[in-house]
Each structure stands twice: as C-alpha cells, then as structure tokens.
Amino acid sequence: xxxxxxxxxxxxxxxxxxxxxxxxxxxxxxxxxxxxxxxxxxxxxxxxxxxxxxxxxxxxxxxxxxxxxxxxxxxxxxxxxxxxxxxxxxxxxxxxxxxxxxxxxxxxxxxxxxxxxxxxxxxxxxxxxxxxxxxxxxxxxxxxxxxxxxxxxxxxxxxxxxxxxxxxxxxxxxxxxxxxxxxxxxxxxxxxxxxxxxxxxxxxxxxxxxxxxxxxxxxxxxxxxxxxxxxx
Numbered sequence: 001x002x003x004x005x006x007x008x009x010x011x012x013x014x015x016x017x018x019x020x021x022x023x024x025x026x027x028x029x030x031x032x033x034x035x036x037x038x039x040x041x042x043x044x045x046x047x048x049x050x051x052x053x054x055x056x057x058x059x060x061x062x063x064x065x066x067x068x069x070x071x072x073x074x075x076x077x078x079x080x081x082x083x084x085x086x087x088x089x090x091x092x093x094x095x096x097x098x099x100x101x102x103x104x105x106x107x108x109x110x111x112x113x114x115x116x117x118x119x120x121x122x123x124x125x126x127x128x129x130x131x132x133x134x135x136x137x138x139x140x141x142x143x144x145x146x147x148x149x150x151x152x153x154x155x156x157x158x159x160x161x162x163x164x165x166x167x168x169x170x171x172x173x174x175x176x177x178x179x180x181x182x183x184x185x186x187x188x189x190x191x192x193x194x195x196x197x198x199x200x201x202x203x204x205x206x207x208x209x210x211x212x213x214x215x216x217x218x219x220x221x222x223x224x225x226x227x228x229x230x231x232x
Contacts (some may be wrong), residue, residue, distance in 0.1 A: 005044045006095055011037070014096035023076050023101060031059050033078055033093075040093040051088040052098040077101060126230065129161075130173035136161060138229035140180040148179035149189065149198060151207050151217065162186045163196045164222065175229050176222055194219055 020030055040048045045228075058067040070089065073079045077099045083090040129135040139161055145156050148162070153201060162181040165171030168191055181189075187196045195216060202212040221227050 006041060008042050011042070011095060017094040019078075019099065022076070022163075024101075026072075028061065028065050028069045029072055031061070032066060033073055035059050036079070036091065037095075038094050041095055047082060047092050049088055050088045052089075057173075074207055124175065124228065125225075127175070128173045129175050129178050129229070135175075135229075135231075138231060139175065139178050142227060142229040143180035144177075146180075147182040147185055148218070149181055149185040149194075149209060150201055152182055154180070154182050158183050160186050162189065164219065166191045175227075176225055179222070 015030075015034070019025065023029075025033065032055065035055065036048060036050075040046065052063050052067050052070070052223050055070075056063045059066070069092075070079065074091075078094055080092040080094065081089065082092060127135055129139055140156075140159060145153055145155075147159070159180050160183060161178050162185070163171040163173075164177050164179060171177050185197075185201075191202075196213045197205065198212055198219075201207045202209070207215065218227065
C-alpha cells in the first residue's frame with residue numbers, strides 16, 4: 001500500500017524531540033520504531049509484513065526484547081497491528097504527528113516549542129550572560145536577591161552585574177565570571193581582585209570570619225562552574 005513520502009528531516013526531529021520524551025520510549029522501543037518507520041513511511045509504504053526474527057536480526061537484538069518493544073509500540077499507538085500469525089506481523093506504522101498521544105492542544109504545542117527553542121539555543125558554557133537580558137536575570141536569580149560580596153539584600157533598582165575578573169583583565173561574560181552585586185560593592189571593587197576585595201570587607205567588619213570563608217569558597221565554586229544559574 002503506497003502513500004506519500006513525508007519530510008524525513010521533519011519526521012526525525014519530531015521523533016527525537018517530541019515523541020521519545022512524550023511517550024518515554026526506551027532505547028529498544030526507539031530502535032524498533034525507527035527501523036520500521038524507515039522501511040515503511042519513509043519509503044512511501046503504509047504497511048509492513050515482518051517476523052520478529054527478521055526485525056531482531058536487522059537491529060542486532062535478541063527476539064525477546066524486540067517482541068516486547070513491538071507490543072509497547074502497539075499499545076501506545078505508534079503501530080497499528082493489522083494481522084498477527086505464524087507467518088509474522090502486519091503493521092501500519094504511524095508518523096509521530098499521527099499518534100494520538102502526540103496530538104497536542106495549542107497550549108501544549110506552545111510549551112513544547114518553547115522548551116525546544118531554549119534547549120537548542122542556550123549553550124551555557126558559550127553564552128554571553130551580559131548582553132542577553134533573560135540571561136542577565138538568571139545571574140541575579142542565582143544570588144537570590146543578595147549581593148555576592150557583602151551579602152546585603154538588593155532590589156532590582158540597586159543591583160548590577162559585576163565581573164569577578166575585570167574586563168580590563170580579559171574577564172569573560174560567562175556565568176563563571178559574573179555575579180550580582182550591590183552598586184556600592186561594584187564601585188568599591190573596581191579593578192581589584194575579588195578575593196582581596198572580600199578580605200577588605202572583612203577588615204571593615206562588613207563580613208564575619210565565617211562569611212568571608214563562605215564567600216571565598218563561593219569564588220572557587222563559581223570559577224569551577226558549580227554555581228550554575230537557572231536557565232530561562
């Protein structure tokens with residue numbers, strides 16, 4: 001039974017980005033579905049007659065897990081079982097967009113699209129956290145309304161981003177080098193090294209000994225990438 005060949009690139013994106021996480025397909029389920037999809041819809045055919053032994057041999061798995069994978073795909077609506085006999089199975093393979101569980105309502109489609117865009121666009125290690133407004137907000141969110149240096153509470157009208165390693169010393173706009181600070185600390189620190197500035201705050205009794213030790217540990221954690229901001 002012939003049918004129109006779909007856009008293979010689009011089908012594969014829907015499979016990997018939407019179908020697999022929505023149906024929680026296992027590696028075996030995904031391998032079985034992908035193989036059957038390739039030999040049917042992507043070749044312009046709707047149905048396929050096959051044996052479990054043939055399928056297992058082609059994808060290099062044992063027959064038991066493959067048989068269970070076919071059953072799960074039938075129960076989830078990815079496959080429609082037309083016939084089952086000793087001669088083998090006859091199934092109709094549904095495209096990701098044809099599977100009932102994938103027929104999202106408008107709100108779900110928007111949420112899924114937004115999630116895909118954010119995963120595709122933001123590479124946290126390469127992102128510029130200074131020149132992107134949503135990413136700037138994540139640095140402030142990470143500090144939870146406190147100045148990274150003096151630990152005072154700040155508001156959106158008096159806080160700013162500070163480069164731990166100053167720009168004049170080639171400090172990057174990375175989440176590893178940007179912190180949320182109050183205006184006073186931002187101005188007072190200037191081009192100073194962050195650890196020296198923290199010790200100055202301790203000498204001025206604006207930090208306790210315990211707070212100084214905690215801030216120095218936070219500097220190390222920041223540089224090593226352990227203080228990741230919550231991505232938008």
